[in-house]
Amino acid sequence: MNLNSFDHWRTEVLAQVDQGLDQCLPKADQIPTTLHRAMHYAVNSPGKRIRSLITCASGDLFGANIADTLYSAVAIELIHTYSLIHDDLPCMDNDELRRGKPTVHVAFDEATAMLVGDALQPLAFNVLVNQETRLDYETRLKQVGVLSESAGSLGMVGGQAIDLSQIGMNMTRKELELMHSKKTGALFFASAELGALCGKTYAESFEGPLRAYARQIGFGFQVVDDILDASSPTEVLGKSAGKDLRDNKPTYVTLFGLNRAREMASELAKNIKDTLALLPREGGHLSDIAKLVFDRVY
Amino acid sequence: MNLNSFDHWRTEVLAQVDQGLDQCLPKADQIPTTLHRAMHYAVNSPGKRIRSLITCASGDLFGANIADTLYSAVAIELIHTYSLIHDDLPCMDNDELRRGKPTVHVAFDEATAMLVGDALQPLAFNVLVNQETRLDYETRLKQVGVLSESAGSLGMVGGQAIDLSQIGMNMTRKELELMHSKKTGALFFASAELGALCGKTYAESFEGPLRAYARQIGFGFQVVDDILDASSPTEVLGKSAGKDLRDNKPTYVTLFGLNRAREMASELAKNIKDTLALLPREGGHLSDIAKLVFDRVY
Numbered sequence: 001m002n003l004n005s006f007d008h009w010r011t012e013v014l015a016q017v018d019q020g021l022d023q024c025l026p027k028a029d030q031i032p033t034t035l036h037r038a039m040h041y042a043v044n045s046p047g048k049r050i051r052s053l054i055t056c057a058s059g060d061l062f063g064a065n066i067a068d069t070l071y072s073a074v075a076i077e078l079i080h081t082y083s084l085i086h087d088d089l090p091c092m093d094n095d096e097l098r099r100g101k102p103t104v105h106v107a108f109d110e111a112t113a114m115l116v117g118d119a120l121q122p123l124a125f126n127v128l129v130n131q132e133t134r135l136d137y138e139t140r141l142k143q144v145g146v147l148s149e150s151a152g153s154l155g156m157v158g159g160q161a162i163d164l165s166q167i168g169m170n171m172t173r174k175e176l177e178l179m180h181s182k183k184t185g186a187l188f189f190a191s192a193e194l195g196a197l198c199g200k201t202y203a204e205s206f207e208g209p210l211r212a213y214a215r216q217i218g219f220g221f222q223v224v225d226d227i228l229d230a231s232s233p234t235e236v237l238g239k240s241a242g243k244d245l246r247d248n249k250p251t252y253v254t255l256f257g258l259n260r261a262r263e264m265a266s267e268l269a270k271n272i273k274d275t276l277a278l279l280p281r282e283g284g285h286l287s288d289i290a291k292l293v294f295d296r297v298y
Numbered sequence: 299m300n301l302n303s304f305d306h307w308r309t310e311v312l313a314q315v316d317q318g319l320d321q322c323l324p325k326a327d328q329i330p331t332t333l334h335r336a337m338h339y340a341v342n343s344p345g346k347r348i349r350s351l352i353t354c355a356s357g358d359l360f361g362a363n364i365a366d367t368l369y370s371a372v373a374i375e376l377i378h379t380y381s382l383i384h385d386d387l388p389c390m391d392n393d394e395l396r397r398g399k400p401t402v403h404v405a406f407d408e409a410t411a412m413l414v415g416d417a418l419q420p421l422a423f424n425v426l427v428n429q430e431t432r433l434d435y436e437t438r439l440k441q442v443g444v445l446s447e448s449a450g451s452l453g454m455v456g457g458q459a460i461d462l463s464q465i466g467m468n469m470t471r472k473e474l475e476l477m478h479s480k481k482t483g484a485l486f487f488a489s490a491e492l493g494a495l496c497g498k499t500y501a502e503s504f505e506g507p508l509r510a511y512a513r514q515i516g517f518g519f520q521v522v523d524d525i526l527d528a529s530s531p532t533e534v535l536g537k538s539a540g541k542d543l544r545d546n547k548p549t550y551v552t553l554f555g556l557n558r559a560r561e562m563a564s565e566l567a568k569n570i571k572d573t574l575a576l577l578p579r580e581g582g583h584l585s586d587i588a589k590l591v592f593d594r595v596y
Contacts, residue, residue, distance in 0.1 A: 026451055031476075035451055035459035086416060091387075091408035110389035114412070115459050118384060118419070119451035125423050126446035129439055137435035141427055144442050148424035153324055153333055153417035161333035161413050178329075 006288040010053060013073070016066055017052045018044075020074040024127050038108045038116045042081050045099040050221070050293065051076045054188060055195035057285035058210065062199025071131030072143060072194040078124035079151050080187060082117040087160065089113060093247070121151070128194075135198060143194050150190035159183025168248045171255060177219060185218030192286075201280075209278040213286060216272045220293050223265045226251035228296075230258060269294045304586040308351060311371070314364055315350045316342075318372040322425050336406045336414045340379050343397040348519070348591065349374045352486060353493035355583035356508065360497025369429030370441060370492040376422035377449050378485060380415040385458065387411060391545070419449070426492075433496060441492050448488035457481025466546045469553060475517060483516030490584070499578075507576040511584060514570045518591050521563045524549035526594075528556060567592045 021043050028037045052073035059069035088095040088103040089110060096106050105113035128143045135143075149155060159182030166179065192210040196202040229244050230253040244251045252261040272290050276283030283290075319341050326335045350371035357367035386393040386401040387408060394404050403411035426441045433441075447453060457480030464477065490508040494500040527542050528551040542549045550559040570588050574581030581588075 030452070032451070032456050032459040032463065034463060035456060039451060083416075086412060089389075089412070091412060111462050112459070114384060114387070114389060115451075115455050115462075118381075118415070119455040121416070121419050122423075122446040122449040122455075123451070125420075125442055126450065129443040129446065137439050141435050141439050141442070144423055144439070145427040148420040148427065151420040152424065153330070153337060153413075153421070154328070157413050157417040157420075158330050158333060161330040161410070164409050164413075165330065165332060 006285055009285060010288075013053055013056045013066055014049055016070055017049055017056075017073050017077065020070045021077060024071075024074050024078070024123065034108065034112060035115055035119065038104055038112050039119060041107060042085055042104050042116055042120070043078070045081075045101055047077075047081075047099055048296075049073075049077065050289065051080055051187060051191040053289050053292075054191040054214075054217075054286065057283075057289055058192040058195035059198040060195075061280050061284050061286065062196050062202040062206075064195065064198035064200075068133055068135075068198045069195045071127050071133060072198060073191075075124040075127045075143075075147060076187065076191045076194060078120045078127065079147065079156075079190075082120035082124075083151075083156060083160070083187075085113050085117040085120075092160075092164070093243075095243070124151075133198070139197050143197055146193050146197075147190050150186040155182055155186030155190075156184075159186065163249070166250050169250060171250045173256070176250060176252070176255060180218055180222045181215055183218075184222055185215045188218045188221075189214035206279065209275055212275045213272065213279070213283070213290075216268055216275060217290060217293055220265065220268045220272065220290070223252045223261055223268065224294060224296060226253045227258065227261050227265065229253070265294060304583055307583060308586075311351055311354045311364055312347055314368055315347055315354075315371050315375065318368050319375060322369075322372055322376070322421065332406065332410060333413055333417065336402055336410050337417060339405060340383055340402050340414055340418070341376070343379075343399055345375075345379075345397055346594070347371075347375065348587065349378055349485060349489040351587050351590075352489040352512075352515075352584065355581075355587055356490040356493030357496040358493075359578050359582050359584065360494050360500040360504075362493065362496035362498075366431055366433075366496045367493045369425050369431060370496060371489075373422040373425045373441075373445060374485065374489045374492060376418045376425065377445065377454075377488075380418035380422075381449075381454060381458070381485075383411050383415040383418075390458075390462070391541075393541070422449075431496070437495050441495055444491050444495075445488050448484040453480055453484030453488075454482075457484065461547070464548050467548060469548045471554070474548060474550070474553060478516055478520045479513055482520055483513045486516045486519075487512035504577065507573055510573045511570065511577070511581070511588075514566055514573060515588055515591055518563060518566045518570065518588070521550045521559055521566065522592060522594060524551045525556065525559050525563065527551070563592060 025039050025043060026036050028040050030036050055073040055076055056066055056069045084098060085104045087093050088098055089105055095103055104116055125144055128140055159179055162179040163183055189211050192214050196210060245254060252264060276287050323337050323341060324334050326338050328334050353371040353374055354364055354367045382396060383402045385391050386396055387403055393401055402414055423442055426438055457477055460477040461481055487509050490512050494508060543552055550562060574585050
């Protein structure tokens, strides 16, 4: 599989996911209009959609095409988007810039930003229930189970709680990775698993490798994020640079230094290859996505 | 059915729901411990559990016993509890007292309160997926669909957004009731519908009456709330009294005066009887719950 075919596939996925997201939201002129406008504003930000790519790539490995996995990808993006909005609020990270645009509480107000997040979350589960695919009831229900677990206090939200409690603290690599496995890894796993569940050839024996992939790509994503935060200007990042250090947050860079963090990124990129070898077609586009994560510049 | 048997049934429901809630939450000593302690703190507040009663009463009408409807009631209470926590935050209603106890952001902090809400919401859907009942996949999925719709931007969160946008505004009765039908009515409907779906004799023809009941009891709940806010001391309410007027919120009392609000409550209490007549056993315990709502003193 050459990069060219990946680029083509990726463009197709992103176009369909953007369209799917737009269609799943209530129209912006529906009451309450401010809330719905803000939901569209949040969802339409030009993100990297790594999670959607993972969902569709994982489905592709097990015989599901983009249309089969589209709603799963949309559900994941809705959860991810809500988490960013809440994470950016003044009582959390207090960020004013996200994906190069003012954050939701800056463009609207704090209460609206909170409600946008609160509304995107159940919408994600609703999308899984009502998706226009051939998935049977049992599989849809399994998807709701995986996503709700990943999004909860033992998954993503739990990771954010650990993150908050660690400001100004020293952490071992193990502790840092426990945090990231929840904060980022849980939703990456849900992305892979929801996509895989759309495929007819998916078997439980692949859950382990998918979980390992999600974990490693989650770490990779974070270590690269931490490196970029410490070494890139705001204009390139599309969000405030150097913020981790100012906020006294433990990151791969603040804990271990820039050089060691770069070494860790290389190690992870190597390890993820072993995991991909356990999957059909050596991970297919999941392998391309790993390259994307480790090579990204913003 | 005399009140005595209702009291007995109600005590049984409340005991089982409290126990069910406790069992569905991760243990308070699980990592992240602060988040989990705060989740227990929020859920263990001694609420009236009107929604749980509606769920179990509605199930009872269609042949489901308390054990059959328990998880549905728990899911509803988790959504309700999260909504109260977010509603109490400084960027929303800024309330420091709830059910006679400091609100979650006062007892812990704002970020934790937000995350507690964010974690209780997916837990509700997870409980429906994994409930230990005989409900088939299709019915569980239907429950997730109803609850996620009721909790979203066209339901409860939409009602809260309208509420926020109306501070200091004049509203017609129709506009006020549109707001309440979303803010309170949507989750009351989900409570009734989720319970009903647990029963073997439930048929779609009863959805209309259940929806009407939920709407009317939602209005009744609000008008009584507004009357109590304007006429009872804080010690009796367990939350800050007279706050609606200070916050310049449009309520039945601030818009129409205390006397007219009392008349409206009487009208609603009369109308709900016509709705109950359309249900089996004239609504069974749903009728007792209506009395409870209209007669409550706190």
